[in-house]
Amino acid sequence: MYYIHTISSITNQDSFRNEDVYASLREFDKEIDVVAPDYKEFIPRNSLRRLSPILRMGLTCAMECKNFLDKNFDAIVVGTALGCLKDTEKFLNTFITSTSDFLSPTAFIQSTHNTIGGQISLGLNNHAYNMTHTQNSLSFEVSMIDAFLCIKDGKKNVLVGAAEEKIDFLEKVQPSLIPNGYPLASGASFFAISGEKSKNKIGIQAVATNFNSINLENEIAQFLAKENCEMVDLILTSGDVVKNTTSKIESINYLKITGLHYSSSAFATHIAHDFLKNNDAETALIVNNLCKGKLGLILVKKG
Amino acid sequence: MKIYVTGYGLISAIGVGEEETLDALRNERTGINTGEKEETKAYKVGEIALSNDELKERFKLSTEGSRTALLGMVAAKQAFEGHLLSDEIKTGLISGTSVGGMDISEQEYRNYLNGEKHNPENYKHHSSGVSSEQIAEELGITDFINTISTACSSAANALMMGARMIRSGMLDRVVVGGTDSLTLFTISGFKSLMIFDADWCKPFDNSRKGLNLGEGAGFLVLESEKSLSISNKRPVALLSGWSNASDAFHQTASSPDGQGAQLSMVEALNVAGLKPSDIDYINAHGTATPNNDLSESQAIKSIFKEAIPPFSSTKAFTGHTLAASGGIEAVFAILAINKGLLLPNLNFSNVIEETQLTPQLSFEEGKTVKHVLSNSFGFGGNNSTVILSRVD
Known part of the structure; x- marks a missing residue:
């Protein structure tokens, strides 16, 4: 972490x-x-x-x-x-x-x-x-x-x-x-x-990049499996609705909130952090597929 | 963990590939001349004679791109020649560039300002990240792509990033280097800074006036031991040391004592586990601006004290190729190691008054060159050093 x-x-x-x-x-x-x-x-x-x-x-x-x-x-x-x-x-x-x-x-x-x-x-x-x-x-x-x-x-x-x-x-x-x-x-x-624990113990467990992204759902599933994460509490996406059963609450399209620029996933990470800090939740996933074929995944976690 | 270099390629004003480059270095033949294009004819520049179409045809490039991307493809393809893509070797590409597709954007933007036919489609080549994606596409690399843009230290930082990613196990093999083409943007920019020499640049000379711009690309292939066991490539050098430090003095000028440069050289020696006395040759940043060469000289003196190894700037051969320079000069370092070369610092006559250092003045061959230290310093006080070593 x-x-x-x-x-x-x-x-x-x-x-x-x-x-x-x-x-x-x-x-x-x-x-x-x-x-x-x-x-x-x-x-x-x-x-x-x-x-x-x-x-x-x-x-x-x-x-x-x-x-x-x-x-x-x-x-x-x-x-x-x-x-x-x-x-x-x-x-x-x-x-x-x-x-x-x-x-x-x-x-x-x-x-x-x-x-x-x-x-x-x-x-x-x-x-x-x-x-x-x-x-x-x-x-x-x-x-x-x-x-x-x-x-x-x-x-x-x-x-x-x-x-x-x-x-x-x-x-x-x-x-x-x-x-x-x-x-x-x-x-x-x-x-x-x-690497040292912060007061609220929230951090980034993993970041993955994929420059040849073909199947979004499979790639998310593989990433979460690798990180031993069965369920995420919040998904923040750059557009595509991530249809899956891994999120307890609906996913948020962060571009509608932050507006479009190439580094909007940075603010999505901020949103994820504050969500975990102030709610009874443990994990948030940021799915950045703003550009076709390019995928960024960020797993934010409490603990 | 050792980081092996198993391939290299370069293109600059002194030639394409090892043979042409060595011939120019050996014969002390500069690639800097009065420009031949509309944009460059008023200056002394290190221009590559081949047009974009000639580059595509001669090197059989199948990917479209800006001149920056095309030059990068030429050098990266040379470096990667004989390497096979394999699921067992996780392979990345990290390229440094400062101008990206500016050569196209500035033409298009001029059309726009002049109210002429403006084709927004052409800006698709603009971003520096796109140029790296195009180079990666030409090589078929998809596992990881990254671009570093720290002005003139970009390629050195790409080497460093690649080495660290291999060391951490994230990649097994990575093509690293940098590329930049000549643009009106950079020509006008350095002109506005008034650090252009209208004549041939004179690195480390007391009467130096400024730099000559150049264009080109230089790339290396780095591999881990695991990757070597699969690729069966013969290592030609080791990337043994690397570092980046910030001068934190001024946006463009270097501090008088070269603090950032000192920090960067010391840390690179630490990473390599070497003492200053182990370095056999320094390929200096040596842009020939009054400020850089004095500051770098002071930094070299403070680290190497009385025993300064042979050093030179090769910028008077190639011109300052900005983000590409660290890649091109890393290839020079490998040539120096494998052929026992000391490279000459052209156009030198008198030592800098304050530092009294004489660079290597002639081409020498057959020397023992085990470790070469190469400096690249950029705007923003971005100071990088890499050390290349002989495979023993």
Whole structure:
């Protein structure tokens, strides 16, 4: 088990500093992108000005996890499928339209995917292992796999999370760059995990990825059998209704709640954690098959 | 547990594969020239002469993709040649890239801005994850696919991730490396940072002005002992050490003493169980920017003290291939180990005033090279080191 010690999420839901995001879930709010905290509390004003939404979200969630844990992280692992889109778009606009030989480099240097991890290392003055995984809809799942490896390698406290930002242009290029079907959104969720038991004993038992997913139901059954899990109390899915007898309560389509971005399963993990924390339940399964043929499974457990 | 390297492949401005690459290194022939395309003609770049169609035809590529993906397929296919897919060997692919399909996206986005015919379908190649999926598809690999995007240390981090996954038993065999194509996005970006040299770059030289960009890909095949017993492949090297550390100094600049670089080199030596004196050759990151080369020199001095092994940057051959550089230079390290090479640092005339270090200046062959340390440092203070060792 990889125990979750703190979680911080900024999403379309009212999730930041919310002790029970499961209980307060509501319909996706089309009028807003995310319910953002006052970033000035977390980020110095002079740097805040330069930071795009994804950097603000990622850095704030990381700082919030650090504040609660009160220990330095021994590794920082970030997942992001599309990364810093706002700065990418900005720099594209700059160099395509500019006739000047002198361009501002800020958008360029903040456009690389690992700017989120880099800003976290700077913000926390952290010299540890710092990794960024960009595997489309499974970016969060592969980041989790790396975080677990870090703990196996002997690192104690690991910060792992994912962040995505929505830009309006994405709507123009659906479905080639991102699938159709749900409102596009931004979001970030970060977790401080370790091998040591957390207060509420909730953790992640296993994460599995499948890049050649053919039969969803069989693959879920195989995964649960391997993890000695006969019954799960809650299933959170990225769309397909998982028809089976393994869930005591109906499954929740988390994309309807979080909106669509490639790392929505990170917030689903937050929902699962709070569900287990505040209810008489022991297991939750996240089924992420947002992209055809790609399947991510995350088993969250109490105990 | 030992991590065996059983295959390697590369493509860069100095050639495709081992033979062409060695010929250029041996004859100290740079691949950097005035660009031949509309986007590159104003610069000195390490451009690969083959067009996308020529790449597809010459290397019989059956999967569509951006130039980044195509270059990756060429190098990964070379590395994986003679390897057979088997249910008994759980095989993955981990690729590092920073630009992904930007070469296509930037053209399409220009059309969009100019109000010309805009085909949104073309953005399907954009994400870096897609380029890895396309490379994996070309090789038939489905057990595990991952992409690492930490700017210029991406490929080194892919090697490290692969080694750790084998060590943990999650994979038996993994194709690891990196790929990046030249794009207007990166050319304009480095230009905006004003760390371009209009002339040939001069790594570790006192008068260095900046880098030349390049493109290419380099991949290795890593295997566990169990995998070797089934694949019967002959190991050509060991991936013995790896590490990543954060400089936590500045988004793009390195700290003056190279703190992140020091942490990364020390930890890689620890993982390998080696002392600094065991290293026979350092393939430095050596981008030829004023900041990197000074910072890296200080870090090398602080770790190797008075006994600095021969070191050089090969960026003056290939240009800085960004996310691919750690993969390409890992192949250089394997060539150095197996052929006893020390690779020359081109365009050097004077030592950096503050550090007084002279890199390896000529191509030497027939040396004893057991352990090579290779550095890759990226934006975000992302510092990685891998160590490749001789199979004894």
